[in-house]
Amino acid sequence: MKFFSLYRVELRRLALSKFLWGIMILCLCAPLLGYSVFAMSYSEVMSGKYIANPVLAGTTIGAILWAVFTIAESDRQHRMGTDVLSDAIASPAILCAARAAALLSFSVITTILSSLLYLPYTADKMEYLFSIGFYMGNFFTFMMPTWFISILFAEAFYQITRRIELAVMLYAVLCYFSFSRFAKDDYFSRWLNPLIVTYSDGFPSIWPLRVGIYTRAIWFLLAAGSWFFALLCIRKYQKNLVLSFARGLKKLYILILSATFLAAGVLLWINQPFVDHGPEEYVEQDFSQYPDIIMADSIDYSLIVNPVEGSLSGKVKYDYSHYTGGGEQKIQLNTGYKVTSVTYAGEKLTYKMPGDAVNGSQSLVLILPKGKSGVLTIEYEGFPSMARFMYPFMVYQSIDKEYISLNDAAIAPVNMTTTGPCTARITMPENLIPFLDYEPMHNFVDNHDGTKTWTTKSASGYLMTFYAADYKTESFLAGDVKIDFAYGKKYEDTVRNNNVQQAIIDVFDYCTKHYGKSQYANGKKGLLLQQISAMAMGGHATEGYCEWFETVLSPDTLNDPQKGANNTEVFIHEMVHQWWRSYGLECKEEELWSNEGLTVYSTYRIVKEKYGALYAKKYYLDKWQEDVDTQNREFYYRHPEYFKKLPKKYRARLNQQNESINWYSRMPLMIKRAEELVGGEEKMDAILQGMYKENSLQNPNSDLFTFQDFLNACNLTKEDLYLE
Numbered sequence: 234m235k236f237f238s239l240y241r242v243e244l245r246r247l248a249l250s251k252f253l254w255g256i257m258i259l260c261l262c263a264p265l266l267g268y269s270v271f272a273m274s275y276s277e278v279m280s281g282k283y284i285a286n287p288v289l290a291g292t293t294i295g296a297i298l299w300a301v302f303t304i305a306e307s308d309r310q311h312r313m314g315t316d317v318l319s320d321a322i323a324s325p326a327i328l329c330a331a332r333a334a335a336l337l338s339f340s341v342i343t344t345i346l347s348s349l350l351y352l353p354y355t356a357d358k359m360e361y362l363f364s365i366g367f368y369m370g371n372f373f374t375f376m377m378p379t380w381f382i383s384i385l386f387a388e389a390f391y392q393i394t395r396r397i398e399l400a401v402m403l404y405a406v407l408c409y410f411s412f413s414r415f416a417k418d419d420y421f422s423r424w425l426n427p428l429i430v431t432y433s434d435g436f437p438s439i440w441p442l443r444v445g446i447y448t449r450a451i452w453f454l455l456a457a458g459s460w461f462f463a464l465l466c467i468r469k470y471q472k473n474l475v476l477s478f479a480r481g482l483k484k485l486y487i488l489i490l491s492a493t494f495l496a497a498g499v500l501l502w503i504n505q506p507f508v509d510h511g512p513e514e515y516v517e518q519d520f521s522q523y524p525d526i527i528m529a530d531s532i533d534y535s536l537i538v539n540p541v542e543g544s545l546s547g548k549v550k551y552d553y554s555h556y557t558g559g560g561e562q563k564i565q566l567n568t569g570y571k572v573t574s575v576t577y578a579g580e581k582l583t584y585k586m587p588g589d590a591v592n593g594s595q596s597l598v599l600i601l602p603k604g605k606s607g608v609l610t611i612e613y614e615g616f617p618s619m620a621r622f623m624y625p626f627m628v629y630q631s632i633d634k635e636y637i638s639l640n641d642a643a644i645a646p647v648n649m650t651t652t653g654p655c656t657a658r659i660t661m662p663e664n665l666i667p668f669l670d671y672e673p674m675h676n677f678v679d680n681h682d683g684t685k686t687w688t689t690k691s692a693s694g695y696l697m698t699f700y701a702a703d704y705k706t707e708s709f710l711a712g713d714v715k716i717d718f719a720y721g722k723k724y725e726d727t728v729r730n731n732n733v734q735q736a737i738i739d740v741f742d743y744c745t746k747h748y749g750k751s752q753y754a755n756g757k758k759g760l761l762l763q764q765i766s767a768m769a770m771g772g773h774a775t776e777g778y779c780e781w782f783e784t785v786l787s788p789d790t791l792n793d794p795q796k797g798a799n800n801t802e803v804f805i806h807e808m809v810h811q812w813w814r815s816y817g818l819e820c821k822e823e824e825l826w827s828n829e830g831l832t833v834y835s836t837y838r839i840v841k842e843k844y845g846a847l848y849a850k851k852y853y854l855d856k857w858q859e860d861v862d863t864q865n866r867e868f869y870y871r872h873p874e875y876f877k878k879l880p881k882k883y884r885a886r887l888n889q890q891n892e893s894i895n896w897y898s899r900m901p902l903m904i905k906r907a908e909e910l911v912g913g914e915e916k917m918d919a920i921l922q923g924m925y926k927e928n929s930l931q932n933p934n935s936d937l938f939t940f941q942d943f944l945n946a947c948n949l950t951k952e953d954l955y956l957e
Contacts (some may be wrong), residue, residue: 237525239323239331247306256302256344261299264291264351276431278767279362279789283355284371285429289932291347292376293426296383297408301306303336303387311395311815325467331464333460340380341510357898360788362434362723367442375427376766378449385456389463420444421502424452425687435721435783436636436702436766441513443543444507451501458494461487483604506616509568511590513621527601528560530554531653532695533647538661540634545570546614549645552653559603564611565594567643569618572597578607578672593620593630594642617643636766637665637701644696655694659685660696666704666719670697672762673706673717675736709734711741713761714751724764724786731801737762740808743839746917748812748925779811779875806836808829818928818938826893830900831921837901838914860898861956865893903954907947910954922945 247253267290274285307329346829348369356363386407391400408425415630416422429441429447465481465488466474482488536547568590575582575597584599601609617630619641630643641647659667659674664686667674670691677685705725707718716737718726728734745751751760765780783894785807809816813831820828833853841849869876869887876884908917924946928938944950 236327236331236665239328240334243331243335256298259296259298260343261347262292265636266290267283274429277430278784279359279436279787280432280434283358284368285432288371288375289723293378296379296425297382299340300957303384304391307391308397316438326464336384344372344377356713365844372388372443380450382456385460389459392463393466395468431768433766433768435723438633438636438768440631445955451498454494454498458491461491477701498617505879509590511621516591532655534657536659536662540632542634544616547645548612551609554606557606559601561600564597564646565642566597566646567617568595570613572613572614573577575599576610611646635703639699656689658686658688660684664703665701667701669699709739717761720764727786731804733804736801740805744812748922761956802840805839806832809835814911818925821937821939823940825895827896829896833897834901834904857898857902860894864894887926906954908948911947
């Protein structure tokens with residue numbers, strides 16, 4: 234019988250199997266575990282909670298279910314003793330291929346049903362941040378290919394061993410590898426449980442999907458190669474493994490296919506373009522061994538960004554009109570870029586790239602001719618890669634259709650600086666707004682082809698950071714501080730409906746008056762508040778600039794009752810963190826002490842001033858007291874000796890619950906009690922102002938601020954603040 238005839242027979246046979254329908258139903262239910270007990274991503278954004286976690290849970294659990302079913306089906310004929318008859322009717326290899334194809338087909342159907350089943354709920358929860366293309370992309374990037382891989386490996390293990398228990402054991406070992414510490418932070422090793430660090434709602438990035446497709450391709454090739462090899466091991470004429478394999482070798486094309494697929498998978502793994510191939514740990518480089526940097530009179534950058542391909546092409550000109558000394562130069566460039574041309578004074582210059590990948594960069598070594606001045610021009614292009622020590626957070630060097638984030642050697646060659654002006658021209662899609670070295674770019678030319686070319690000049694230096702996104706920008710004054718506010722256009726209605734601009738002004742007015750001026754609000758250029766992708770996995774602040782995570786404006790955050798009675802108050806809470814967090818005074822997190830408590834207390838004071846004492850008492854003081862009373866009545870809180878005997882997971886859950894109440898309710902209530910004991914709000918403001926001045930980043934000798942430091946500042950003891 235031919236393959237397609239057997240394929241149709243297998244489809245009909247499996248369609249009548251109750252076991253198959255049970256597996257499919259379990260696979261459809263598996264994503265439910267991702268909403269609670271099986272959260273596999275580190276993401277706090279909505280697309281992480283409602284897309285990544287369910288998809289990853291369904292992917293992993295479903296892959297195991299399909300493997301169990303595949304092994305059981307592969308053994309069915311042998312178990313029932315009908316393999317002799319079936320082998321006489323059709324080729325065992327073709328029958329195996331038809332069965333595998335039928336199983337893959339039903340896994341595709343299950344993937345489609347799963348994606349459609351959870352579509353309405355996900356769209357409803359994510360609201361205006363939902364993208365059906367990104368949603369479906371996750372199912373067909375992670376779930377379907379992983380199920381394919383699992384089915385092929387399971388089939389291969391059974392055909393090689395012809396024993397259910399051995400096949401299960403081999404599959405379990407492969408699963409263990411994917412979950413082991415060796416594969417914990419490795420995108421490429423985790424074949425069963427794909428690694429997704431985080432997602433972004435407002436600035437969608439296809440980086441995780443790109444890496445996901447690539448890793449799935451690697452493992453699919455390895456699984457397919459193993460499966461083709463297993464075809465050679467199918468038992469023939471009641472012979473054992475060795476004799477059957479020797480007979481199978483007569484079909485040389487199967488062996489060639491197996492070797493080809495396996496070799497292709499290995500080559501893709503070795504030559505992956507996403508992460509550099511240098512040391513896995515950060516390397517302290519000895520720059521004293523580098524040649525002296527030759528200062529250029531000026532630098533001219535011309536960059537062309539292609540978000541569809543995720544690539545960058547650039548040309549950098551270093552003007553050495555007043556330099557004739559010559560000498561060797563060693564320049565750093567991102568490992569994903571290839572230098573296409575180097576010229577000096579209009580003539581080609583010899584250069585070499587040793588391939589010494591370190592910390593995401595590689596060296597470009599060239600020698601300037603002595604006795605000759607001119608312009609050094611370096612042209613390069615490629616796909617920016619991530620430093621291996623940043624694994625698995627490969628999101629800092631990324632070029633996407635809606636978000637670009639590059640720095641240092643991922644923008645242009647570094648270790649070339651200038652004493653004169655620096656000019657940059659950047660061509661990118663017209664919908665993106667760029668920020669260069671934390672400064673907004675303003676001048677552009679419309680190229681009438683869907684792109685704009687932006688131009689900026691600075692006094693000196695080289696390009697260190699480059700952000701671009703589909704931003705909406707606003708400028709306004711908060712007291713005497715000019716605020717430039719840049720946020721994703723997806724959040725435009727949220728910003729308007731929650732009167733975020735006024736909330737920013739109110740917070741700056743209040744906190745400046747009560748605690749002191751924000752150290753990042755330089756009087757001349759004001760303060761740029763920029764919303765950044767959650768994929769940045771960390772904030773950043775310099776003088777006159779502060780990054781905001783996109784989650785500050787997300788529906789989940791703005792509906793968090795612990796941070797305020799309404800959306801505007803939640804935003805106030807997040808704004809106050811500019812004073813009470815790493816941007817200002819950083820607290821050492823303890824059982825009863827954190828930045829959150831100070832921020833909640835300050836939010837209460839702002840709300841009291843805006844809406845009155847009755848409102849603040851109802852929605853803040855009374856809520857804090859209610860939470861504390863509930864905690865005090867909790868059995869395990871009152872009896873820690875029994876708490877220690879609970880299972881580890883249950884203790885972790887209770888610890889998280891108690892930590893939340895301690896930071897968001899008990900601590901601000903204790904600060905309120907301290908306020909009463911020290912003599913009122915004005916006295917407490919003076920204490921907090923002194924704390925901020927002496928312990929914020931303005932003071933280079935400051936350290937993490939502890940609960941005991943607060944008690945010392947108030948001249949109180951812990952017992953003074955004890956809450957009944």
